Amino acid sequence: MNSPLLDAAPGFDRPIAVLKHCHDRIRKQLATLDNLLAHLPTAGADTQAQQAAAAVIKYFEQGAPLHHADEEENLIPMLRAVAQDEDAATLQALAPVILQQHHDMDVTWTQLREQLSAIAAGADATLSESATRQFIDAYTAHMVREEGTLAPMAMRLFSPEQMTQLGAAMQARRNANPRPPKTTGSAVADLRKDYGQASLGDADVLDDPIAQFTRWFDDALRAEVNEPNAMNLATVDAAGKPSSRIVLIKQFDARGFTWFTNYTSRKGLELAANPHAAILFFWSELERQVRIEGRVERVDAEESESYFHTRPLKSRLAALASAQSVPIASRAALEENYEAVAAQYGEQPPRPEQWGGYRLVPEYIEFWQGRRSRFHDRIVYERQPDGSWARHRLQP
Numbered sequence: 001m002n003s004p005l006l007d008a009a010p011g012f013d014r015p016i017a018v019l020k021h022c023h024d025r026i027r028k029q030l031a032t033l034d035n036l037l038a039h040l041p042t043a044g045a046d047t048q049a050q051q052a053a054a055a056v057i058k059y060f061e062q063g064a065p066l067h068h069a070d071e072e073e074n075l076i077p078m079l080r081a082v083a084q085d086e087d088a089a090t091l092q093a094l095a096p097v098i099l100q101q102h103h104d105m106d107v108t109w110t111q112l113r114e115q116l117s118a119i120a121a122g123a124d125a126t127l128s129e130s131a132t133r134q135f136i137d138a139y140t141a142h143m144v145r146e147e148g149t150l151a152p153m154a155m156r157l158f159s160p161e162q163m164t165q166l167g168a169a170m171q172a173r174r175n176a177n178p179r180p181p182k183t184t185g186s187a188v189a190d191l192r193k194d195y196g197q198a199s200l201g202d203a204d205v206l207d208d209p210i211a212q213f214t215r216w217f218d219d220a221l222r223a224e225v226n227e228p229n230a231m232n233l234a235t236v237d238a239a240g241k242p243s244s245r246i247v248l249i250k251q252f253d254a255r256g257f258t259w260f261t262n263y264t265s266r267k268g269l270e271l272a273a274n275p276h277a278a279i280l281f282f283w284s285e286l287e288r289q290v291r292i293e294g295r296v297e298r299v300d301a302e303e304s305e306s307y308f309h310t311r312p313l314k315s316r317l318a319a320l321a322s323a324q325s326v327p328i329a330s331r332a333a334l335e336e337n338y339e340a341v342a343a344q345y346g347e348q349p350p351r352p353e354q355w356g357g358y359r360l361v362p363e364y365i366e367f368w369q370g371r372r373s374r375f376h377d378r379i380v381y382e383r384q385p386d387g388s389w390a391r392h393r394l395q396p
Contacts, residue, residue: 012167016151019075022067023143025224029059030136032222033112036119037132045118045125047198051286053119054197055223058285060109066173068102071146074169075154082157094149101142108135197287200369200377202393209365209381209389210254213290216283216367217252225283232280233259238273249279250307256361257292258299260307262324263354271296277360287370294363304356316349317341366394 010017032052039049076095083091111131118124158166206212220228227248234244243266251258257279262268271277275297281290308316321338328334341349362383369377378394 012171013164015070015163015167015170016154018167018170019067019070019151020147022063022070023147025059025063026067026139026143028224029056030139032056033127033132033136036127037129040119040125040127045122049125050120050122050197051219051223053116054285057113057116057120059224061113066170069173070170071150072099072102074166075150078162078166079150079153079157082162083153087153087157090149091153094145098142098146098150101138105135105138105142108138198369199371200367200379202379205367205379205391207389207391209362209367209391210252212367212381213252213365216286216288216290219286220283220288223283223285225285228281228283230281231257231259232282233267234278234280235267235270236274236276237270243267243270250357256294256359258357258359260304260355260357262319262322262352263298263356264326265324268354271358279360289368291366291368292360292362292364294361296358296360299357299359301356305351307357308351308355313347313349316351317345319355320345320349320352371396 009021012018033056036049036052036056039052043049045053076091076098079091080088080095108131111128112135115124115127119127154166206215217228229249230246231249232244233247234242236242245267247259247261249257249259263272275295276293277296278291278293280292283289308319311319317338321341322334364383365381367377367379371377374396376396378396379391380394381389381391384390
């Protein structure tokens with residue numbers, strides 16, 4: 001069975017769509033909170049509850065403050081600058097309400113955060129129903145008000161240039177990460193985190209490793225792991241020299257694990273010389289990794305063609321414009337290539353012959369669960385000559 005992967009978030013060239021996408025993620029976390037209320041009295045702070053609590057904390061500590069700042073520092077001030085007559089009156093009445101609601105929800109969140117932190121650590125199973133309901137109801141009504149008034153007003157009033165300005169500000173806010181402090185060699189050696197969220201017993205895994213991977217991938221989706229579909233792909237050239245890079249998986253099923261790229265790129269040339277590779281998924285939020293090794297084959301042209309035309313237009317044009325991994329004189333030259341391709345093909349660029357899919361047919365799959373004191377759980381599946389899977393445990 002094919003497993004659905006994450007829909008791509010809208011780009012910052014569509015800032016109002018980004019704000020709506022943030023609302024959708026908030027609604028998902030509110031649903032998780034609601035489910036926690038029902039789950040905790042019977043199951044306590046089990047692994048599922050811990051993962052759910054950690055996901056809620058992550059979003060409302062990181063994503064939600066950025067979203068509020070988008071509205072307070074950019075969207076509302078920009079609307080005030082252009083709104084007139086009835087729009088101005090609506091905004092004058094609504095903006096103070098929006099800002100006060102942000103404050104009130106932050107206050108309620110402070111109470112919930114302490115309880116959720118204890119749940120995430122497995123130390124307590126207490127979650128205030130009244131505070132949770134207040135938080136869910138307030139956020140839900142708040143988003144309805146914004147989507148019914150602020151977003152439509154922005155879509156009507158903002159020029160393309162103002163949309164670009166808003167999107168650029170939102171993107172800059174998310175990219176404004178503070179520079180980490182300098183570390184010495186000994187300080188780097190001392191960096192460590194002790195794992196302890198979960199265990200992986202022999203009774204916890206399924207007989208089929210693809211089904212087990214699907215279960216873990218679904219866990220990563222529910223926990224809102226950052227880019228759960230990102231994997232490290234390691235290839236080896238004809239001389240035995242390895243190289244690796246991050247790519248995005250686009251499909252996995254009983255046939256294997258599929259991604260798409262340029263066949264004449266470095267990884268493509270290495271796979272042509274040595275059609276064996278290793279991929280690695282690392283989901284730090286869940287303290288899990290999955291190592292997969294096997295032979296690699298190209299998917300058929302029909303499958304590559306079908307997927308290519310589901311990609312965003314700019315990504316399709318970029319595939320035509322870029323001879324991946326080949327040196328080029330400058331960024332300007334690369335952008336000139338793109339503009340030439342866009343002018344030539346418009347809205348219907350064809351799939352380049354050198355672009356398509358690869359599928360890794362697994363022969364070895366290892367599931368790794370972090371445990372305390374580096375005493376990790378490692379369970380391995382190895383494909384047998386008859387196509388069945390043998391399973392065993394490795395020492396950490």
